[in-house]
Amino acid sequence: MTTLILALIIGAVLFGIGLYGALSQTNLVMIMMGVELMLGATMVNLVAFWRFLHPDVYAGQMFVLVVMTVMAVEAAVGFGLGTARFRAKGSVEMEEAAELKG
Amino acid sequence: MTMLLMIVPIVVGIWVVATLESWVSTGRFRPGRPLAAAVAMLGQESLVPRRPDRILFEIAPPILLAAGIAATTVLPLAAEVIVIDLATGGLFVNAAWVYVVVALIMAGWGPNGAYAMVAGWRFLAQLIAYAMLTVMPITAVAMRAESLSTTAIVESQASGTWNVITQPLGFVLFWLAAMAVAFLPPFDHPVAPTELAGGVTAEYTGVRLAIFRLGRLTLILTLAAAVVVFYLGGWLGPWLPASAWTAVKTLTVVAAMLWLGRWVPRVRSEHLMAWSWKLGIPLALVNILWVGVTLWAVDR
Amino acid sequence: MMPTIFIALFGAAAIWFGVRVFQTSSMVRSALSLLGAMAAIGGMFLAMEAEFLGVLQLMMMATEMSIMAIFMVMYMMDPGGLGQMDMSHQQREALAAGIVATLLAVAVALLVNWGTVAKEVDSTTVQLRALGIEIMERSMLLFETVGVTILVSMIAAIAVAVAREPKR
Structure with a gap:
């Protein structure tokens, strides 16, 4: 088994854990943590691809920087929405946010 | 080998910092006091508060110590005397300091005490505000050196002037940020002895407190050494051997930081935040622009 | 050989911390476990010789997860996890989705011919x-x-x- 496949499998397992967390948790902040874990898994894969397939193409590292920015953006917007929700309703439990279905 | 070589100056440095700290806070110069205090703390019973978050309570002091030690590994004592000369040293040293906040949050949350928790979360706000002010001046320093390696940064100051002359604004910002990251007075919110009864250290006694203190002294030493490496020319200087220059400069910076803190009252938390976000960060951007323009002008 | 061992070790640590995130009912522990997972991912980057990305990951995630921790404490009813509140729903479907996604990704990793692997960077x-x-x-x-x-x-x-x- 090559190291590349090992890294990809680790990434896949982390992605699965993150997906499980994002779907199974009821709290906004916990859901965000699941999403962060999924983004972390994508970064593992990207770095593995850069390292083992195209180490001379630095757009690969650039892509990782973009994903890190996505994490920061997700955190900022998520906490902003969470704060607004908490001010309005006093909780960020998603079970209590069913009216957002419309 | 270099690692062993580095342990001796770090231990001696910690002892001197501890002596200086007790000197400025009590007004009496007693070189034996750090040792006596350490022996007393090791002999003390190490209490565990009621219903703690045991894991966080136990690992917080070692993490603080580990963060301090990690930061020392990339700071050079002389041209060849450095544990690991990372190509990303200027970034790594920041990464090590950021783990101070992790340690303090654990120490604040773990013991299940109100004062400690307030102090821990306060330090989170303080460090996020001031970590920006350590990163951005280092960016400007790295621009001059065209490298993030700490040894390359010192060598860039060999030809001509030290960074403190060419980047005075960055020097002042980094100095203040260093004091805030090491929570020295007047920025000592997480341990504030008079208003939070010791803050994050309130529930720690005995061996754990000894490790915590040791970690903090290491942290102060690394921040002073970083000021020297990034702005005061590191090991550069006439007559004395290289490592002696680093030691003398570092301890002078430590003494100046402690002396400065003695005469300034503790800054209020919200003023601290406002200064960093509204004043410090725009000034740090001005510093980067200033350095870029001067480098470009010198180049031509 | 050494990088492979380190990747496996850091990967195992990342997976263990990742599982811990959703197992504990203490919110601060949960956020700090996520920090552990992210720091282990940073360690994997270092093992894969992407030093800049690894150090950047270690630095950014420490602050980001600390911020997560304080928001958890602010917005959760039971941040210490002392009340043993259950804060999950649709457990079975979520678990199934997680396992299916993992298996699909693993299958892709194993079935695709990745060609020659670069030795040096x-x-x-x-x-x-x-x-x-x-x-x-x-x-x-x-x-x-x-x-x-x-x-x-x-x-x-x-x-x-x-x-x-x-x-x-």
């Missing part, structure tokens, strides 16, 4: 220079867009979250 000094040139030349537009995006998201988050004066 540039030294970190060369890497940093090349990454800087990449950012400033080919990916400049992308980098600028990312910068503007993060600025916009900051403004949007503050605009959404700011306290409004009650109407008179």
Whole structure:
């Protein structure tokens, strides 16, 4: 088994854990943590691809920087929405946010 | 080998910092006091508060110590005397300091005490505000050196002037940020002895407190050494051997930081935040622009 | 051989911490477990010789997960996890989705012919220079867009979250 496949499998397992967390948790902040874990898994894969397939193409590292920015953006917007929700309703439990279905 | 070589100056440095700290806070110069205090703390019973978050309570002091030690590994004592000369040293040293906040949050949350928790979360706000002010001046320093390696940064100051002359604004910002990251007075919110009864250290006694203190002294030493490496020319200087220059400069910076803190009252938390976000960060951007323009002008 | 061992070790640590995130009922522990997972991912980057990305990951995630921790404490009813509240739903479906996604990704990793694997990478000094040139030349537009995006998201988050004066 090559190291590349090992890294990809680790990434896949982390992605699965993150997906499980994002779907199974009821709290906004916990859901965000699941999403962060999924983004972390994508970064593992990207770095593995850069390292083992195209180490001379630095757009690969650039892509990782973009994903890190996505994490920061997700955190900022998520906490902003969470704060607004908490001010309005006093909780960020998603079970209590069913009216957002419309 | 270099690692062993580095342990001796770090231990001696910690002892001197501890002596200086007790000197400025009590007004009496007693070189034996750090040792006596350490022996007393090791002999003390190490209490565990009621219903703690045991894991966080136990690992917080070692993490603080580990963060301090990690930061020392990339700071050079002389041209060849450095544990690991990372190509990303200027970034790594920041990464090590950021783990101070992790340690303090654990120490604040773990013991299940109100004062400690307030102090821990306060330090989170303080460090996020001031970590920006350590990163951005280092960016400007790295621009001059065209490298993030700490040894390359010192060598860039060999030809001509030290960074403190060419980047005075960055020097002042980094100095203040260093004091805030090491929570020295007047920025000592997480341990504030008079208003939070010791803050994050309130529930720690005995061996754990000894490790915590040791970690903090290491942290102060690394921040002073970083000021020297990034702005005061590191090991550069006439007559004395290289490592002696680093030691003398570092301890002078430590003494100046402690002396400065003695005469300034503790800054209020919200003023601290406002200064960093509204004043410090725009000034740090001005510093980067200033350095870029001067480098470009010198180049031509 | 050594990098493979380190990748496996850090990967195992990341997976263990990742599982711990959703097992504990203490919110601070949960956030700090996520920090552990992210730091282990940073360690994997270091083992894969992407030194800059690894150190950056270690640095950014420490602050980000600390912020997560304080938001957890602010917005959860039981941040210490002492009340043993259950805060999950649709456990079975979520678990199934997680396992299916993992299996699919593992299958892709195993079935695709990845071709030849690169043995060597540039030294970190060369890497940093090349990454800087990449950012400033080919990916400049992308980098600028990312910068503007993060600025916009900051403004949007503050605009959404700011306290409004009650109407008179």
